[in-house]
Amino acid sequence: MVIGEAESLIADLARDLEQGTAKPMYQATERPEMSTSPLPDLSLLKMRRYSTMAVQYSRGCPFNCEFCDIIEIYGRRPRTKAVSQVLAELDQLRAAGWREAVFIVDDNFIGNKARAKELCAALAEWRNQYRTNFDFSTEASLNLADDAELMQLMKDAGFKSVFLGIETPDESGLIATNKLQNTRRSLLDSIATIQSYGMQVMGGFILGFDTDREDIFDRMVEFIQKSGIPIAMVGLLQAMPGTQLFRRLWREGRILDAGAGDNTDDKLNFLPKMDAAQLVEGYRSVLKRIYSCEAYYERVKLYLSRTQPKRGEQKFKQRWLTRGNAQAIVTSIVRQGIFGRSQWSYWKFVAAAATRYRRCFPAAMTLAVMGYHFQVMTKRVLAGALDSVPI
Ligand code: SF4
Numbered sequence: 001m002v003i004g005e006a007e008s009l010i011a012d013l014a015r016d017l018e019q020g021t022a023k024p025m026y027q028a029t030e031r032p033e034m035s036t037s038p039l040p041d042l043s044l045l046k047m048r049r050y051s052t053m054a055v056q057y058s059r060g061c062p063f064n065c066e067f068c069d070i071i072e073i074y075g076r077r078p079r080t081k082a083v084s085q086v087l088a089e090l091d092q093l094r095a096a097g098w099r100e101a102v103f104i105v106d107d108n109f110i111g112n113k114a115r116a117k118e119l120c121a122a123l124a125e126w127r128n129q130y131r132t133n134f135d136f137s138t139e140a141s142l143n144l145a146d147d148a149e150l151m152q153l154m155k156d157a158g159f160k161s162v163f164l165g166i167e168t169p170d171e172s173g174l175i176a177t178n179k180l181q182n183t184r185r186s187l188l189d190s191i192a193t194i195q196s197y198g199m200q201v202m203g204g205f206i207l208g209f210d211t212d213r214e215d216i217f218d219r220m221v222e223f224i225q226k227s228g229i230p231i232a233m234v235g236l237l238q239a240m241p242g243t244q245l246f247r248r249l250w251r252e253g254r255i256l257d258a259g260a261g262d263n264t265d266d267k268l269n270f271l272p273k274m275d276a277a278q279l280v281e282g283y284r285s286v287l288k289r290i291y292s293c294e295a296y297y298e299r300v301k302l303y304l305s306r307t308q309p310k311r312g313e314q315k316f317k318q319r320w321l322t323r324g325n326a327q328a329i330v331t332s333i334v335r336q337g338i339f340g341r342s343q344w345s346y347w348k349f350v351a352a353a354a355t356r357y358r359r360c361f362p363a364a365m366t367l368a369v370m371g372y373h374f375q376v377m378t379k380r381v382l383a384g385a386l387d388s389v390p391i
Pocket residue numbers: 061062063064065068069070071107108141165
């Protein structure tokens with residue numbers, strides 16, 4: 001068993017394995033500074049099998065959401081790499097022939113805003129130097145919407161999407177779960193503000209808070225439709241071991257098991273306040289409604305209308321019709337446009353993408369393909385039995 005971050009453990013572990021003297025357990029005594037992270041060895045990677053590459057800049061998050069395991073694992077003091085370390089990783093990716101998206105896989109990219117700004121400025125310079133539209137995406141907290149300078153820097157650096165933990169449109173739920181950074185604001189306005197900087201917002205949503213009432217399902221669907229968030233990841237609340245939530249529910253005698261860590265498989269690992277069968281059924285109804293073709297394409301169009309670059313705004317032309325993308329488009333046409341159930345909605349969307357949103361046609365087609373993925377996943381969840389409902 002290896003507990004803790006690799007930087008402080010891996011050398012001992014590798015040495016002991018090589019010598020055949022591996023111990024049953026290795027536990028880090030402290031969280032390492034990220035300046036000690038080495039460059040990854042890309043020769044071990046079959047890059048063609050990936051749609052994005054991962055680069056990490058920071059770990060940890062200063063907030064204190066009750067259900068979050070990030071802060072328990074990585075702590076609340078954001079630690080970052082040096083800017084030069086990140087640029088070295090990007091240089092290495094370029095040298096290996098990578099030209100597509102890079103996910104900055106931080107828990108909260110803006111946990112330390114000053115450092116995030118420093119990196120964004122360097123990324124913009126790096127992109128200018130190589131005259132490339134290397135795209136970035138990341139995860140951040142919603143208070144990003146309060147910092148115009150940071151959003152502009154992210155835009156200049158080439159950030160095209162950001163995942164935000166929105167969780168619930170119900171303010172009492174946000175307060176109860178200590179997600180205070182999402183309160184005392186219009187969530188929809190904050191999302192639209194971030195989108196106005198050309199960034200797609202992907203959203204995480206949770207059902208199953210103690211404060212959820214029967215109307216939460218309709219409110220969730222209405223909110224997601226108005227948000228222009230195409231990729232809305234709705235899951236059931238999970239009480240992860242080690243979290244404040246787990247400890248509270250344990251004290252209240254409501255924990256059923258340790259959970260699998262997958263909040264999209266409609267399994268509850270605790271006794272909710274709402275009737276469990278009603279909660280799981282409501283969760284499925286939300287998925288069904290937001291991933292119907294019509295609802296999904298409506299959200300994509302709203303997002304495109306908010307983020308489409310103005311004429312001449314894109315500095316460097318990136319060749320997007322690569323072999324992989326061409327294959328994806330042909331597959332999309334066959335599966336969604338010829339054999340799909342909602343061919344009419346699909347072709348109406350493609351026509352809109354090719355005309356009204358032609359300056360972001362690649363993004364539109366990418367989202368069409370991703371929509372197919374979510375429709376398949378939703379169908380699987382809906383086809384599952386309700387055997388996971390605790391009695
Ligand atoms: S903002 Fe996100 S990463 Fe930070 S504590 Fe809350 S859930 Fe965890």
